[in-house]
Amino acid sequence: MNFxxxxxxxxxxxxxxxxxxxxxxxxxxxxxxxxxxxxxxKTWQALSEMGAFAALAHESAGGFGGEGFDIATVFxxxxxxxxxxxxxxxxxxxxxxxHVGDSSVNNALTGATRYALAWEEPDTWFDIERIDTQxxxxxxxxxxxxxxxxxxxxxxxQRYLVLAKFEGDLALFDVDADTVERxxxxxxxxxxxxxxxxxATPATLLINDARAPLQLxxxxxxxxxxxxxxxxxxxLRDTTRDYxxxxxxxxxxxxxxxxxxxxxxxLSIEIEQARSITQLAASRLGDTExxxxxxxxxxxxxxxxxxxxxxSIQMHGGIAMTWEYTVSHYAKRLTMIDxxxxxxxxxxxxxxxxx
Amino acid sequence: xxxxxxxxxxxxxxxxxxxLRDKLPPEIxxxxxxxxxxxxxxxxxxxxxxxxxxxxxxxxxxxxxxADWDPVKHYLYDAAACRxxxxxxxxFGVNMLGPVLIAFGTPAQQQHYLPRILNGKDWWCxxxxxxxxxxxxxxxxxxxxQDGDYYIINGQKTWTTLGQYANNIFCLVRTRAxxxxxxxxxxxxxxxxxxxxxxxxxKLIEGGHEVNEVFFTDARVPVANRVGEENxxxxxxxxxxxxxxxxxxxxxxxxxALTRLKAVARQQTRNGxxxxxxxxxxxxxxxxxxxxxAMTITNLRMLTQSQGSPGxxxxxxxxxxxxxxxxxxxxxxRALGPAAxxxxxxxxxxxxxxxxxxxxxxxxxxxxxxxxxxxxxxNEIQRNILSAxxxxxxx
Ligand SMILES: Cc1cc2nc3c(=O)[nH]c(=O)nc-3n(C[C@H](O)[C@H](O)[C@H](O)COP(=O)(O)OP(=O)(O)OC[C@H]3O[C@@H](n4cnc5c(N)ncnc54)[C@H](O)[C@@H]3O)c2cc1C
Numbered sequence: 001m002n003f004x005x006x007x008x009x010x011x012x013x014x015x016x017x018x019x020x021x022x023x024x025x026x027x028x029x030x031x032x033x034x035x036x037x038x039x040x041x042k043t044w045q046a047l048s049e050m051g052a053f054a055a056l057a058h059e060s061a062g063g064f065g066g067e068g069f070d071i072a073t074v075f076x077x078x079x080x081x082x083x084x085x086x087x088x089x090x091x092x093x094x095x096x097x098x099h100v101g102d103s104s105v106n107n108a109l110t111g112a113t114r115y116a117l118a119w120e121e122p123d124t125w126f127d128i129e130r131i132d133t134q135x136x137x138x139x140x141x142x143x144x145x146x147x148x149x150x151x152x153x154x155x156x157x158q159r160y161l162v163l164a165k166f167e168g169d170l171a172l173f174d175v176d177a178d179t180v181e182r183x184x185x186x187x188x189x190x191x192x193x194x195x196x197x198x199x200a201t202p203a204t205l206l207i208n209d210a211r212a213p214l215q216l217x218x219x220x221x222x223x224x225x226x227x228x229x230x231x232x233x234x235x236l237r238d239t240t241r242d243y244x245x246x247x248x249x250x251x252x253x254x255x256x257x258x259x260x261x262x263x264x265x266x267l268s269i270e271i272e273q274a275r276s277i278t279q280l281a282a283s284r285l286g287d288t289e290x291x292x293x294x295x296x297x298x299x300x301x302x303x304x305x306x307x308x309x310x311x312s313i314q315m316h317g318g319i320a321m322t323w324e325y326t327v328s329h330y331a332k333r334l335t336m337i338d339x340x341x342x343x344x345x346x347x348x349x350x351x352x353x354x355x
Numbered sequence: 356x357x358x359x360x361x362x363x364x365x366x367x368x369x370x371x372x373x374x375l376r377d378k379l380p381p382e383i384x385x386x387x388x389x390x391x392x393x394x395x396x397x398x399x400x401x402x403x404x405x406x407x408x409x410x411x412x413x414x415x416x417x418x419x420x421x422a423d424w425d426p427v428k429h430y431l432y433d434a435a436a437c438r439x440x441x442x443x444x445x446x447f448g449v450n451m452l453g454p455v456l457i458a459f460g461t462p463a464q465q466q467h468y469l470p471r472i473l474n475g476k477d478w479w480c481x482x483x484x485x486x487x488x489x490x491x492x493x494x495x496x497x498x499x500x501q502d503g504d505y506y507i508i509n510g511q512k513t514w515t516t517l518g519q520y521a522n523n524i525f526c527l528v529r530t531r532a533x534x535x536x537x538x539x540x541x542x543x544x545x546x547x548x549x550x551x552x553x554x555x556x557x558k559l560i561e562g563g564h565e566v567n568e569v570f571f572t573d574a575r576v577p578v579a580n581r582v583g584e585e586n587x588x589x590x591x592x593x594x595x596x597x598x599x600x601x602x603x604x605x606x607x608x609x610x611x612a613l614t615r616l617k618a619v620a621r622q623q624t625r626n627g628x629x630x631x632x633x634x635x636x637x638x639x640x641x642x643x644x645x646x647x648x649a650m651t652i653t654n655l656r657m658l659t660q661s662q663g664s665p666g667x668x669x670x671x672x673x674x675x676x677x678x679x680x681x682x683x684x685x686x687x688x689r690a691l692g693p694a695a696x697x698x699x700x701x702x703x704x705x706x707x708x709x710x711x712x713x714x715x716x717x718x719x720x721x722x723x724x725x726x727x728x729x730x731x732x733x734n735e736i737q738r739n740i741l742s743a744x745x746x747x748x749x750x
Contacts, residue, residue, distance in 0.1 A: 034698070122709055125625045125692045149709060150693045185701040188561070188718050193696060195707050249491035259735050306685070313560075313725050317489055317733065318514055321726055323558035332560065332722060335688075339695045339718075345635040346625070 003279075009073045015050050016074065019043075020081030026326055029190065033084035033329075036184050038192025039156040043085055048111030056091050061098040062106050068285030071220055072227035072278060079231025082330055084191040088340075089153025091224055092117040093161050095217035096172060100206045104174070116157035118148035118175075118196055119214065126342045128163070128170065128214055135166040135173060135203060142166075143200040144173060152340070154194035155184035162203060163210060172210035173203035189332040216286065219294045222341045223285055226278040226297045229305050232334045233271045236312040239327055240264065243316055260315055267311050274304040292354055295347035301337065302344025309334045358652075360427070368431045375439040378404050384440030390716035392563065393442045395520040399475050401442050406473050412449045414601055419457055419465070420473050426601060426658035430651075433607030438614070445517060448472040448479035450599065452525050455542070455591055459583040468544070482512040482526035482545070482569060483592070490736050492527070493536040493589065497571060499528040499543060501578060506530075506543060508551075508574040514730070518554055518567035522547055527588050542588035544580040551575070559726075561719040562700070596732065600669040603731070604654045604676030609647050612683040616640060619690045619714045630690055643682050650679055667744045670737035677727040677734065687714070688721040 005013070020043075022028075032040045047053065055070045057063025065071075071091065078087055090108060093115030097105035107113035124130040133146025144164050154160065160180065162173045181197040207213060244255030244264060254260055281297035284290045309331035313320040320327040338344055360368070383397050393401075405411040413429060415421020424432070444450070453472055456465050471477040488495040497510025508528060518524065524545050531539030545552065551574035557566045583591050620631035620640060630636050653675070657668035688695050694709035695718040702708055708715045728734040 120693055122694070123624060125623070127626060130627065150696050183705050183707050185705060185707070186698040187696045188698050188722075189696075195709075248487075249489060249494070251491075251494075257735070259738065310725065314728060314733075314735075317729055318484070318726075321560050321729065323560060323562065328560040328722075335722075336696060336718070338689070339691070339693055343689065343692060345633070345689075348635065349626075 005069070005073065009069060012051065012055055012070075013073050013077050016047075016052060016077035017080065019046050019050060020077070020083050026324060026329065029082065029084060029329070033190025034186045036186075036192065037156040038184075038186060038190075039085055039153075043083075044111055044114075044156075047085065047087065052087065053090055053094065053111050054109045056094050057098055057105065057109055061094075062109055063094075066098075068220075068223055068282030068290075069279075071224050071285070072282040075224040075227040076231040079228035079333075080235055082190075082232065082235075082326070082333060086114075086116070086153025086156060086191060088221060088224055089116040089151075089157065090114065092217050092221045095220050096161055096207070096210070096213055099213040100172075113159060114153070114157045115159050115161055116151050116153040116177075116194075117163075117217070118151045118154070118160045119163040120149050120151070121147060122149045124149075126346055128211065128218075131163050131165065131170060133162065133164040133198065135164040135171060135205075138200075142173065142203045142205055144175065144198040144203045145200055146198050148196040148198070150193045151196055152191070152193050154182060154196060155192035160196065161206070162198070163214065164203075166205070166208070169209045170211050170214070171205060172207040172214070174206050175201060175203045187336065189336040190329065215291060218341055219285060219291050222294045222298045222347075223278070223281050225337050225340055226274075226281060226294075226301045229301045229334055229337050230271070230275050230278050232330050232337075233274060233305070233308045236308055236327065236330050236334070237268055237271055239330075240267075240312045240315050247317075254315075263311055263315065267308055270304045270307055274301055277301070292351060295342070295350040298342055299344045299347040299351065302347070305334045305337055360431070364427055364431060367428055368435060371432050371435045372439075374408060374410075375435060375441060378408070379439055379441050383442060387440040387442055388713045390713070390720050392565070395478075398442055398445060398520070399478075402444065403475050405444065406475065411444065411473055412453055414450070415453055415457065415469075419453075419469050426655060429601050429658075430606065430655055433602060434610055435607075437607040437611035443608075445478070447481050447516070447521075447525075448477060450602075451481060451595055452479050452544075455525075455582060455595060458594060459542075459591055464544075464582065477523050478517075478521045480515045480518040480521035480524045480567075482515060482524045484514045485511055486513055490733055492592065493540070495527055495529060495540065497526065497528045498532075499530050499541060499576070501530075502575075504578050505575045506578055506581075508543075508545070508571040508576055510571050512569040512571075513566075514557070515554070515567040515569050516565055518547075518569060519556065519564065524552075524569060525582075527592060530588075531586050537589040539586055540588040540592075541585050542582045542591045543576055544582065545571075545574065545576050549574045549576060559723060561722045562698075563719075563723065597669060599731075600658060600672060603669060604650060604672040605680050605727075606647070606651050606654050606676065609650070609676070609680045609683055612680065612687065613640075613644060613647055615713070616643075616683055616687050616690065619687060619710065619717070622711065622714075623690055623692065625692065636686075636690070639686055643679060643686065646675075646679050646682070650675055667741050670732075670741045670744075673731065674728075674734050674737050674741075680727055681721075681724055684717070684721040684724045687717040690714075691717055 054063045055065035058066035094108045135144050158177050160175045162175050179201050182194045184194040247254045277297040277300045281293040284293040319325050413422040413424040417423050485495050499506035499508045526543050527540050530541040551572045553570045555568045556564045621629050623630040661668050699716045699719050
C-alpha cells in the first residue's frame with residue numbers, strides 16, 4: 001500500500017489552493033455565493049485553465065485523470081477554500097457525457113459549456129427510481145414535461161442534462177437552458193440552485209437507458225462531496241485549534257480547559273476516520289464495490305460532519321455564530337453536504353441492503 | 356405523587372387557551388409558526404395585550420403588577436402559548452431587570468421603571484458580555500468613572516440581543532480597578548439616547564440581525580441610575596443567574612417543536628413512504644420524545660421542589676433543555692432532505708418553497724439555535740458550576 005498522493009495530484013492540489021486563496025475571504029465569497037448567477041466568470045475560467053475540470057475525466061474521454069483520487073483531490077481543495085463555484089454540477093455532467101461518445105464532453109472539460117444535471121424532483125429525495133418527468137415524441141421531436149428541483153449550478157448553466165421517463169426507460173436528454181423556465185436561488189450555505197419547469201420543452205436524446213451511467217455519476221458526485229467535506233473539516237479543526245490557543249478566559253487560553261481538550265481530540269480522531277473512509281471510497285470508485293464504498297463514506301461523512309460543525313462552533317463560543325467569521329460558513333457548508341446526493345440515512349440503508 | 360393537573364390548574368389552562376384564541380392576532384401567530392422575526396411593532400402589540408391581561412410579568416409579585424404564578428401555571432401557559440404561536444416575551448425587561456429592581460432597586464427606581472416595563476414604554480437590552488469577557492464575565496473592562504453626579508462610561512458591550520429595538524440597556528461596568536475583579540463591578544441603567552452611545556448590528560450565521568455591538572465613549576450617566584451598591588454588581592448578576600430558572604429548559608418550545616417535527620415527518624416521503632414510517636428516522640423522533648417526556652417532569656419537579664434557593668437545578672435544566680431543543684431542530688432540518696437547501700428568504704419570496712412555509716426555515720432555525728448552548732452561560736460553564744456543586748473543587 002502507498003498512502004502518498006502522486007506528484008501530479010499534489011501539483012493540482014497546490015495550484016488550486018493558490019488560485020482559490022484570492023477568493024476565499026467572507027466578503028468576496030459573499031458576492032459569488034449569495035448573488036446570482038452564483039459563479040464568477042474569472043474564477044471559472046481560471047479553474048478551467050489550470051485543468052480542474054479535465055482532471056475529472058479519463059484520458060480516453062479527453063481528460064487527464066478521472067480516477068477516484070483525482071476527483072477527491074480537486075474537491076478536497078475546493079472544500080478547503082470553501083469555493084462556491086458549481087464544480088459539482090460540471091463533474092456530474094462530465095461523468096454522464098463520457099458515456100455519450102460525442103464531442104460535447106470536450107466543451108464540458110474545458111468549462112466552455114457549463115452544464116447542470118437535472119435529475120431530482122420535489123418527491124424523489126435522492127431516489128432515481130422515483131423520477132417522474134416525462135419525455136414524449138411529437139412529429140419527430142422529443143418534448144419534456146415536468147419539474148426538476150434543487151438543481152445545483154443551474155443558475156449559471158447553459159445546458160441541462162435532464163433525466164426523464166421515455167418509452168419505459170429512464171433516459172438522458174440535453175436541453176438548452178434558455179428554453180426552460182428557471183427560478184434561481186442561493187442555497188443556505190452559499191452557491192446557486194434552481195427550480196426548473198419543463199413544459200413540452202424540446203430536447204435531444206443522449207442515452208436511452210441511463211440508469212447505470214447515472215448511478216456511476218452520482219457515486220462520483222457523492223465521493224466528491226465527501227472529499228470536499230474532508231477539506232472543510234481540516235480547516236475547521238485547524239481554526240479551532242488556533243482559537244483554543246489564542247482566546248483567553250479566566251486568565252488562561254481556553255485550550256487549557258480539559259473539557260475542551262478532550263472534545264478537540266475526539267473531533268480530530270473522527271476527522272481521520274472520515275478521511276480514511278473517503279480514501280477507501282476513492283480507491284474503489286468504478287469497481288464492483290465502488291457504489292457501496294461510496295455509500296459507506298457518505299454516511300460517515302454525514303455523521304462526522306455534523307459533529308465537527310457543531311463542536312467547532314461550540315468551542316469557539318459566540319464568535320462562530322457570526323456571519324463575519326468564516327467558521328460559520330464552513331460549518332454551514334459541512335452540514336448541508338448531508339443534504340446533497342443522499343443523506344446519511346439513505347446511504348446507511350444502501351449499506352444495510354448488502355450486508 | 357400525583358401527575359394529574361388539579362381542577363384549578365385545568366381551569367387555568369382553559370382560561371389561557373380561550374385568551375389566546377380570542378386575543379392573539381392570527382397574522383402574528385402565522386409569522387411565529389413560519390419562524391419569521393416578529394419585529395418591534397408586533398412584539399410590542401402582543402406584549403401590550405398580555406400586559407392588559409396582567410400576564411406579561413407572571414412571576415413578579417402581585418404588588419408590582421405580576422401574577423405570582425407557580426411553576427405549574429407557568430408551564431401550562433408556556434406550552435399553550437407556544438402551541439398557539441404567541442411570540443416569546445422579550446426577557447430582558449420582564450424576566451431580568453424586573454426581578455433585579457424588585458430585589459435591589461430603590462423605591463424610586465421601582466416606581467419609575469417597573470410600570471414602564473409593563474406598559475411597554477421601555478424596551479431593555481442586556482449589556483453584560485464584551486469582546487474579551489464572555490464566559491469570564493468578571494473580567495469585563497467597560498469603565499465607569501464618577502464625575503460629580505455622573506458616571507463617565509467608556510468601553511464596549513457586545514452580543515446585545517434585540518438592542519436595535521431597545522431604548523435602554525442595563526450594564527455591568529467596572530467602577531474599581533483594584534482588588535478582585537468581581538468586587539469592582541456595578542450595575543447601571545443607561546438610556547441608549549445618551550450622547551456617546553453607539554450601536555452597530557452583527558449579522559448572525561443564518562443571515563439574521565438579532566444581536567449588536569454597543570460602544571460607549573464618554574457617555575454621561577447619572578449615578579442615580581446605579582442599582583444596588585457601588586461595586587456590588589456581581590451579587591446582582593449572580594442573583595439573576597440563580598433566579599432565571601423558570602422557562603430555562605424551554606419545555607414549551609420543545610413540545611411545540613416536537614409537534615412540528617412529527618408534522619413534517621408525515622408530509623415528507625422517502626423511499627416512497629412517509630418519513631415517519633422510516634425506522635431510521637422515526638426512532639430518532641421517538642428518542643427525543645422520550646427525552647422530552649422526562650424533561651417535562653424534571654423541569655416541574657425541580658422548579659416546584661426548590662423554590663427560592665438557587666441550586667444546581669438551573670444548570671441541569673439549561674444543559675438538558677437546550678440539548679433536547681437542538682436535537683429537535685436538527686431532526687426538523689434533516690426531515691427536509693434536499694429541500695433544506697434553499698436560502699429560505701429567497702425561496703419563500705419566489706414562492707417556490709418545496710415544503711410548507713412553516714417548515715421552510717428549518718435549516719436556518721437549526722443554525723441559529725446553535726446559540727442555545729453558548730449563551731446564558733455556555734453548557735461548559737454550566738457543567739463547571741454543577742461539578743463544583745456536586746463534587747466540590749476536589750483536586
Ligand atoms: C446569539 C447570541 C445572543 C447573545 N445575547 C446576549 C445579550 O443579549 N447580552 C449579553 O450580555 N450577552 C449575550 N450573549 C453573549 C453570551 O452570553 C456569550 O457568548 C457567552 O457567555 C460565551 O462567551 P463567548 O462567546 O465570549 O465565548 P468564550 O467565553 O470565549 O468561550 C469559548 C468556548 O470556551 C468554553 N469555555 C470558556 N471557559 C471555559 C472553562 N472554564 N471551562 C470549559 N470551557 C470553557 C466555552 O464554553 C466555549 O465553548 C449572546 C450570545 C449569542 C451567541
